[in-house]
Amino acid sequence: MNKVNPSSISVSGFFYKNPALKIKEFQAFLATRFGLIFALHMQSTILYFWVYSLTNNKLSLGLVGLAEVIPAIGCSLFAGHFVDHNEKRKMVVRCLYGYFITAICLFVIALPFVQKSLSTTILVGLIYFFVFIAGILRSFFGPSMFSLFGMVVPREHYPNATSWSSMSWQMGSVLGPLVAGIFIAWTGITIGLFAVLIFLMLVYIPIFKISVKPILKLEKEPALKSIKEGLRFVMNTPTLLAAQCLDMFSVFFGGAVALLPVYQKEILHVNEVGFGILRAAPGIGALITLGLLAYIPLKTHPGRKLFLCVSGFALSIIVFGISTNFYLSFAMLLLSGMLDAVSVLIRSTILQLVTPDAMRGRVSAVNTIFISSSNEFGDFESGVMANWLGTVRAVVVGGCLTLGVVAFTFVKVPQLRNFTFNNDREDEK
Numbered sequence: 001m002n003k004v005n006p007s008s009i010s011v012s013g014f015f016y017k018n019p020a021l022k023i024k025e026f027q028a029f030l031a032t033r034f035g036l037i038f039a040l041h042m043q044s045t046i047l048y049f050w051v052y053s054l055t056n057n058k059l060s061l062g063l064v065g066l067a068e069v070i071p072a073i074g075c076s077l078f079a080g081h082f083v084d085h086n087e088k089r090k091m092v093v094r095c096l097y098g099y100f101i102t103a104i105c106l107f108v109i110a111l112p113f114v115q116k117s118l119s120t121t122i123l124v125g126l127i128y129f130f131v132f133i134a135g136i137l138r139s140f141f142g143p144s145m146f147s148l149f150g151m152v153v154p155r156e157h158y159p160n161a162t163s164w165s166s167m168s169w170q171m172g173s174v175l176g177p178l179v180a181g182i183f184i185a186w187t188g189i190t191i192g193l194f195a196v197l198i199f200l201m202l203v204y205i206p207i208f209k210i211s212v213k214p215i216l217k218l219e220k221e222p223a224l225k226s227i228k229e230g231l232r233f234v235m236n237t238p239t240l241l242a243a244q245c246l247d248m249f250s251v252f253f254g255g256a257v258a259l260l261p262v263y264q265k266e267i268l269h270v271n272e273v274g275f276g277i278l279r280a281a282p283g284i285g286a287l288i289t290l291g292l293l294a295y296i297p298l299k300t301h302p303g304r305k306l307f308l309c310v311s312g313f314a315l316s317i318i319v320f321g322i323s324t325n326f327y328l329s330f331a332m333l334l335l336s337g338m339l340d341a342v343s344v345l346i347r348s349t350i351l352q353l354v355t356p357d358a359m360r361g362r363v364s365a366v367n368t369i370f371i372s373s374s375n376e377f378g379d380f381e382s383g384v385m386a387n388w389l390g391t392v393r394a395v396v397v398g399g400c401l402t403l404g405v406v407a408f409t410f411v412k413v414p415q416l417r418n419f420t421f422n423n424d425r426e427d428e429k
Helices: 006-010 024-055 058-084 088-110 112-117 120-152 155-186 189-202 223-235 238-254 257-267 272-295 302-322 326-354 357-389 391-412
Strands: none
Touching: 024 058, 024 088, 024 120, 024 155, 024 189, 024 257, 024 272, 058 088, 058 120, 058 257, 058 357, 088 112, 088 120, 088 189, 120 155, 120 326, 120 357, 155 189, 155 272, 155 326, 223 238, 223 357, 238 302, 238 326, 238 391, 257 272, 257 357, 257 391, 272 326, 302 326, 302 391, 326 357, 357 391
């Protein structure tokens, strides 16, 4: 009988290919990230559905995104400076407290007797207000988690850890909308928002399994000078700047998620569960891709693959825009998520590799402006364009504009086109 060589198992096993998962604090980091994203995506899905059911106005969907993006951008640079000068786990915990209080307020105004006592205008205004507060919290939470990531994972494991961090985010973004659709259909908006409260409470369990971390930037300096350093670093790193701009404009023009309530009600004619399935489709596709990448790591020509994936993303959005078949629409959203997952992984790894430890908060804050906020600006743009051109034309035009952005960036920024994960920061300048 042939004997199995133990060393051959160790170099080909799951944990050999995914060494970051053996780190206990990184496991807690993933659980925290998943739990919060799950709760927030569940909450946002319910809010989008609630606002459209109250107003029956496409533009109101865009205003939900705008209510969050204004404070996210307005506070981001200051938040990055503040995060770099404070302990990271404490910052995350404070943000969780804020999200929990905001969720309580949304649940209260969703109570039937409260809704009856308020006019539609006031009720929608209150929803926008609490979304605005969540935008402020987000401007601090993003840099805090990004900085904490660099303290629980060794640098050599960044690409692998980034893949799993993205997977935890995608799992939350998939399951949150899906569960939200089920709650909307079976129990209603009020119970759904109460469930969000429960899930937010559970997030406190893993975060306290991460130890207190040292503050790397001990010397104090004026906020404006500190913020200027973060901006200068991003602007002087062509690969990072181009990757952020590519994502910002592709999501801005190519995002169609905000219009899903319109597609559900007026084009595809499906129920609330169908809406939840469509909302979850991009995340399902992303999970499939990230699962494959856990076994087949992305190593060669990441820059070129980034451009191919964003181009495929734009084409899938165009097909989704003209589709009147639920299954084709689901397939295109699924494909868009699969392609976007690869591009997100590449962009996130670039950000982790080129950012100095002492500047993580500020650089992540700039990233929030370029990347994270593009989702909400994209939601607003989708609502405005749909109100102006019509839903289908708005989505198709957005996909075409995304292709234009890809072509322009491919020609103008060869550093991104030729990027490899072995490049150091000096090569990028």
